[in-house]
Amino acid sequence: MSDSLRSRGLTMTVLTSVAAVAVALLVGAIFILLSQQNPVTAYKALLEGAFGSRRAIGETLAASTPYIFGGLAFAVAYRAGLFNIGIEGQMVMGGLAAGVFAAWNLDLPRVLYIPCALLVAAVAGGIWGAIAGALKAVSGAHEVITTIMLNYLAFQVLSYTLLRTEGWLPVNPQLQATKPSSPDARLPNILSGTRLHAGLLLGLLMALLVWYLLFRTTFGYRLRTVGLSKGAAAYAGMRWGATITIAMFISGALGGLGGASETLGLLGQQYNAPQGYGFASIAVGLVGRNNPFGVVLAALLFGTLRSGSTAMQNQAGTSKELVLVLQGLVILAFAALAASGRVQSWWAKRRGQRFDEGTDTVGVEPGVAPEL
Amino acid sequence: MVVQPEPQAPLAVEMAGIVKRFPGVVANDGIDLSVRRGEIHALLGENGAGKSTLMNILMGLYPPDSGEIRIDGVPARFHSPRDAVNAGLGMVHQHFMLISRFTVTENVILGNEGASFTLDRRAAERTVGETAERYGLRVDPKALIDELPVGMQQRVEILRVLYQQSRTLILDEPTALLTPQEVEDLYDILLQLKEAGHTVIFITHKLREVAAISDRVTVIRRGKTVGTRETRETTAEELAELMVGRDVRLHVDRPPSQPGDAVLQVFDLHLRGKGNRDVLDGLSLGVRRGEIVGVAGVEGNGQTELVECIAGLQKPDSGTIMIQGTETTGWNPIELREVGLSYIPEDRHHRGLVLPFSLTENMLLGNSTFAPFSSGGRIDYARTREIAAKEMAEFDVRAPGPETPAGSLSGGNQQKFIIARELFREPDVILAIQPTRGLDVGAIEFVHGQLVEERDKGRGVMLISFDLDEIFDLADRILIIYQGRIVGDFPSGKITRAECGLLMGGKTIEQEGEPIRV
CATH class of the missing domain: 3.40.50.300 (P-loop containing nucleotide triphosphate hydrolases)
Incomplete structure (x- = not known):
């Protein structure tokens, strides 16, 4: 009984997701037609650009990697009831910390240098996240506001650090970047002929760890309880403030690792240019339903759109911004379909079942005033 | 006539x-x-x-x-x-739809102010006063809603409906x-x-x-x-x-209680609430093994705060709480569970359950850090699911299975599940506040039966209810709470419903020439 319920939920999620992508592509086709291009050509170019060759696949996976970290970061905070808008800043802090640490050229073997650099990045991003968590715990300051402010602060810290012409930090102010990372601190390439690096594996490992933390440990249970019901958490003796602070630390640490993965993997140094992955991560988390594995799939979707966009632009002549439009449409379609329950009721009708469970709005019969 | x-x-x-x-x-x-x-x-x-x-x-x-x-x-x-x-037609809702910073008249004429731009307050007050007079709804048209007791507020609602010519x-x-x-x-x-x-x-x-x-x-x-x-x-x-x-069955059959040692004692509890009001004002009570102590009172006389102080959700300003002889004032809910307290909360949806969670996950609420549910920080979900399924069968919780979200259950089944969970660890003291609120008769009977059974196993039960029937059906001893104090303490059968009602309303009763009120 329980298994059938659970698999029904999974079927529903898959159906909803496929439908959402289809709707997004259909509406996207209208936009392509409006700009007097052929949508079939465009989408074919998109797919080929993303998966048409070994190189294309490597690039797609490399483009998906930062979204995995960012989506996980968003999901952890969201499960604790927090809306972390500050992933961008946490990525910057993590990337900067890792970049500086790697540029120091410390006399460390590879097996130590990489983990240490990652640890430094996780702590830097984690602290940046925990600030917002602690502020909320202590004073009730809303995390949306504080994380937005912390983003700006992170950008300023980044500029200030990279533009210093003198000092002890290994930076190159002319280039507005850290000095190149030590080869021993770089994340190794994992698919020759492409830019795909070990950050992808780290991201997948993190997805597994986050899943284990959330769904198999007492702390994960505490985090999820706090996120869903402050009252029930208090009833069970869980400390809300401590829990959200730790959750924000973990969220920020994942963001920081995402920044480090770009710096140590793709770029080799940290530039004075935030990448914008942190903001897209909010969508990745939501599209992935804040489930670690869902996040991985959503990250692949966003990575595909990103890496296929150049080919689409070159071959079908669509504008560069079209891919942003598609991203936006995906987000809207997911939000609308998941919320309306249309897909669920359609599926239930097809199967001749009563539509009564597995909806997103649990607890209150829609439209019925709860009687007490 | x-x-x-x-x-x-x-x-x-x-x-x-x-x-x-x-x-x-x-x-x-x-x-x-x-x-x-x-x-x-x-x-x-x-x-x-x-x-x-x-x-x-x-x-x-x-x-x-x-x-x-x-x-x-x-x-x-x-x-x-x-x-x-x-x-x-006109409706008086269960939860009043009054604006508390407005006067009676302002509330009554709300939505029927008339087409004129200016408001003739005097005329409106007069009309409202006359309508009130005609139907014996004694209420001051100029009073602020905030300052009126609940019964008066309801009259304002009725007045509003009458004013609309319903x-x-x-x-x-x-x-x-x-x-x-x-x-x-x-x-x-x-x-x-x-x-x-x-x-x-x-x-x-x-x-x-x-x-x-x-x-x-x-x-x-x-x-x-x-x-x-x-x-x-x-x-x-x-x-x-x-x-x-x-x-x-409209009444619970039960043998007389055989109380033993005190398991829960509360001495001189004080708690200041909003507006510097004494929500708990020197409250003392005791519960012994093998008895159900019923606390009768009108909602809002400190019941919620009393329970939350005992259960570690609020800290009293002063006073002492003891469970089985150990002082537990200010302990957190987990520590209190370790000394044998269990708590069936008033609010199933915001305290007792996490509605989007499955029943298995809800089984863990308050239990997640204890064996057999977890060890070394790792939760044993398979074991938890087994326990949840077993408890569901035993307490007749009707749901497709332990993976069903708690929010999709009816109120009665939710409450049975909470009780199953709260009794699982064999507590010594059971706090139950409004345990049958909103339940149907069948579920009420079940819940009452369980409380009596726990009493007969030698546990101390403190039952708080705003429903006098429930108190009279279940309690071995009846305490009356009024404005944060216990104003009466009677063995069941030694007080009538009417006397109880008087004490609940803040009046005193004369018994053998002695006023009961402390």
Whole structure:
């Protein structure tokens, strides 16, 4: 009984997701037609650009990697009831910390240098996240506001650090970047002929760890309880403030690792240019339903759109911004379909079942005033 | 002298074959209701039977999927509450819709201020005063809502409906928040309204109220009309059976209690609330093994705060709480569970359960850090699922399985699940506050049976309820709480309902020449 319920939920999620992508592509086709291009050509170019060759696949996976970290970061905070808008800043802090640490050229073997650099990045991003968590715990300051402010602060810290012409930090102010990372601190390439690096594996490992933390440990249970019901958490003796602070630390640490993965993997140094992955991560988390594995799939979707966009632009002549439009449409379609329950009721009708469970709005019969 | 409406009196409200579906729920499944002009008509049914939905349809809040409504014989189709009000209907909601910083008059005329740009406050106050006078609704038109007791606030609601020229008044569970004296006053008001020719529809799930006030009663079960009776010609047993569909025991049989040592003691508890008010004002009480101590009182006299202080959710300003001889004042809920406290909270949806969580996950609430549910920080979900399934079977929790989200269960099944969880670790002290609020008769019987069983196993039970029936049915000792103090302590059988009602309302009773009030 329980298994059938659970698999029904999974079927529903898959159906909803496929439908959402289809709707997004259909509406996207209208936009392509409006700009007097052929949508079939465009989408074919998109797919080929993303998966048409070994190189294309490597690039797609490399483009998906930062979204995995960012989506996980968003999901952890969201499960604790927090809306972390500050992933961008946490990525910057993590990337900067890792970049500086790697540029120091410390006399460390590879097996130590990489983990240490990652640890430094996780702590830097984690602290940046925990600030917002602690502020909320202590004073009730809303995390949306504080994380937005912390983003700006992170950008300023980044500029200030990279533009210093003198000092002890290994930076190159002319280039507005850290000095190149030590080869021993770089994340190794994992698919020759492409830019795909070990950050992808780290991201997948993190997805597994986050899943284990959330769904198999007492702390994960505490985090999820706090996120869903402050009252029930208090009833069970869980400390809300401590829990959200730790959750924000973990969220920020994942963001920081995402920044480090770009710096140590793709770029080799940290530039004075935030990448914008942190903001897209909010969508990745939501599209992935804040489930670690869902996040991985959503990250692949966003990575595909990103890496296929150049080919689409070159071959079908669509504008560069079209891919942003598609991203936006995906987000809207997911939000609308998941919320309306249309897909669920359609599926239930097809199967001749009563539509009564597995909806997103649990607890209150829609439209019925709860009687007490 | 009570006026009996003629049996052939014309119908004020007719609802025929009303069907209303919500996604996944058929709230009304062909309901018929005929209300004669000038009668008090009780609409009786369990929570969730569809009473409120039916009345919301009558008031134009939602359109029915099918069915007909006739008002005074004229077919009516309401698109908004405004239409219903224009047709002479008015509703007094269970939770008052008053603006607390406005005066009585301002609230009464709300929505009927008139077309003029300026507001003649004096004239409005006069009209409101006159209307109040005519129906014996003694209330000061200039008083602020904030400063009025609950019973008075309800009169303001009734006044508002009368001010709108409504001929038919719908009252949704009007006694839920009233003291016994206020209930009596309400009955008087309703009888006056009836004499003045008004029709009253009185929604309730309490049999006693049906008998006390109504001329006729329509019983609804699971969205269907199961019968309409002349109140004089029916019995409580018949109505109860119609309401729940089978024989129910109206009283719990139980052997007398054999109390042992004190397991819970509270001394001189003080707690300041909002506005520097003493919510708990030197409260002391004790609960012994093998007894159910019932704390009677009107909602808002410190019951919630008392329980939350004992359960570690609030810290008292001063005073001592002891469980099994250990001082536990200010302990956190986990530590309290370790010394044998268990707590069935008032609010199932915001305290006792995490609604989107599965029942398995809810089994962990408060238990997640204890064996056998977890070890070394890792939760054993397979084991938890087994335990949840076993407890569900034992406590007759009806759900497809332990992976069902708690939010999709009915209130009764949710409550049974909470009780199953709270008794799992074999506590020594059980705090239960409003454990049967909103439950149907079958579930109430079950919950009461469980509490008695726990008592017989030698556990101490503290039962807080705003429902006197529950206290009188269950308690071995009855304490009365009023304004944060215990103002009476009686073995069951040594106090009458009326005396209890007086103490709950802050009055004193004379017994053998000695005032009981401390």
